Amino acid sequence: MNRFSSKIRWMIMIGSFILLVFGGRFITPSVKMALPVFNCPYNLDTVVEGSCLYITEWSDYLIGSNILSDLGRLFLIYGSTFIAILALGKLWCGFVCPFGFIQEVLYKIRAFFGLKVITFNQKHKSYFKVVKYGLLAIFIIGLGFCEICPVRFVIPPLNGVATNLSIGIVASVIVVTMALFSERFFCRICPMGAFIGLFHKITPWRIKKDCTSCTACGICYEVCPMDIKEIYTERENEDVTDSDCIFCNKCIDNCPEKEALSLAVGPVKVYKASRKNYYNNNL
């Protein structure tokens, strides 16, 4: 029952963080693939690149270059991105994304020092939505999202790669400080997350809710880093997957009711909430 519990998630996150950010120092890849995570390809030594650069600068790759000669390489990069999105959906955010990992570590550091959390309500959430889709537009159209990207000043320096200064450093400072005080702050406005979210209806991963079993105790809403209220208020539909959901599975970890929430791949429930699981995580 503990297969997907928080410990496993942390292990995967740490593993992927090391592999994605520092992996290039140990392994020199022969084939380059790209995954839908924020991992800055300004740093060229990575095993698997984040596909953010390829998505936002698609015009350079798909129009500017000689497509036929590069067909194999492009197919690998874009193909792997789309297959990854379709197969795992937003699980990339909760389990793999290195920037997500950095944010969670920052949040833990804050908890260690006992600093106060900044909470947002549903009204703020609607503002974030506007920002998010605005950034997504910039991201997809290719208006140079990298110039304002906060990740560029976090991950490459970690790897010892300098990047030239741009306005992004301001965004970077804001995002990092906010991530200290609000869990996974950048994920609320992340254009890559929004991009994956566009496909969330056709990915097989679902958060399901047994509305009879639910006692509406609000724990899922309280622990949700994305403040998704629907998961708590829903009383009819089984499927409560939201396009904002990053599949961190915290709601399922902390849900005390028997199978009230579960993570499902298609019809198969792979991780179910139970009282036993709740006590494991809370005692």
Added chain:
Amino acid sequence: MDIRFQKRKDRFDRNFKRVSNKTLNQLKDTNLDYHMTYFYDCLESMFVLQSLEYLSNKPIVGTFCAMVPDELILACGGQPVKLCGGNYIAQIAGDEKSPRDSCPVVKSTVGCFDMKLMPIYEQCKLAIVPTSCDGKKKMAELISKYVPTSLLHIPAIKDGDNFDEMTGMYFGLIDEIEKKTGTKLTRSSLKKAINLTTRINKEVYMLNEFKKMTPPVISGTHAMAVVNAYQYSDREIYFKEIKALNKHLKSKVKNEEYLRKASCRILMTGSPMVFPNLKMPIILEDLGAIVVADETCAGDRMLADPINCRENTIEAMVKGIAMKSILPCSCPTFAYNEDRIFRLKQMISEYQVDGIVYNVLRGCLPYDFEVRNVEKLSETLGIPVIRVETDYNTEDMEQIKIRLEAFVEMLRMK
């Protein structure tokens, strides 16, 4: 003291003990397990021997309803005790102090305060009254003559964006308790209190698992007595005892020492059933049915829902406590109470219930309103429901027995 008053008080005292003792003996007659003795003794010392030896030496803070969190009182160095009255004699004593149509819980509580029937009512430093129903609200005014009271505002609907409003009320409560106990609430004491109640909650959950079995290992009446004893005990010792009880029940399951094969599994719901008013479950189990599920607020609901704290700061923990106290609570005092129907539905399937007994205490309007919803639910699920209106008196025992006998007989025929 006036001699007439003294004589009257003596009479009330005597009868109060008699009524409590009767229920206790009925419990002991049907289950004299060694591991149950702590719970019987706890209730006996409180209601019959009138001593405080089973409580810790900390200042006593009285609570009502399931919405007042024990954790805050424990964290402030107090001893939480439930003040809801369940005794018939206390109800008579409170009759003249409260309106005729008020519910027996209110009457009995007022009676206990007025006649000083139990030492906890005299020793109590503060009584926290949630504004859960009109009866409780006005009762706060009545008992404020005897004890300092503090009102805890309960909203009429469970709504809000991030429950901050709700949390604020509980922060206010902390100040009031701190003043009375003289101990400041700290992060570690709150953490410890939450940890303790979560562990107890886990044991109570396990106890309920034994009731879910077919046939069960423990009967509903005794489980109810165990949960009732929680209110009148030192929580640390209670935890050890209930853990031992669960261990014992586990060994019983291993040896296949189940209870008799009962054909009817009953879900008990409705108005609170506070010890010694275990009239209904005792009658039901006398008739050969078994009360497997219990959705009353003095029983399982009190300890049904666990707390979740986002992190270990006082703010987050108090918020977790506030959320646990209000959001999953299925008390009909909330205007829109769909949650209760969902909970009953879930319990019916989990405990494999055959019939529902809906207990309405005379004068308990919120519960009476919801009978219709429960009847509707029972129609859709095809599970019979019976509404029994009564109060704490023992005169209508026979009539209730006849009605319940017919009900149980009907369930058997099905």
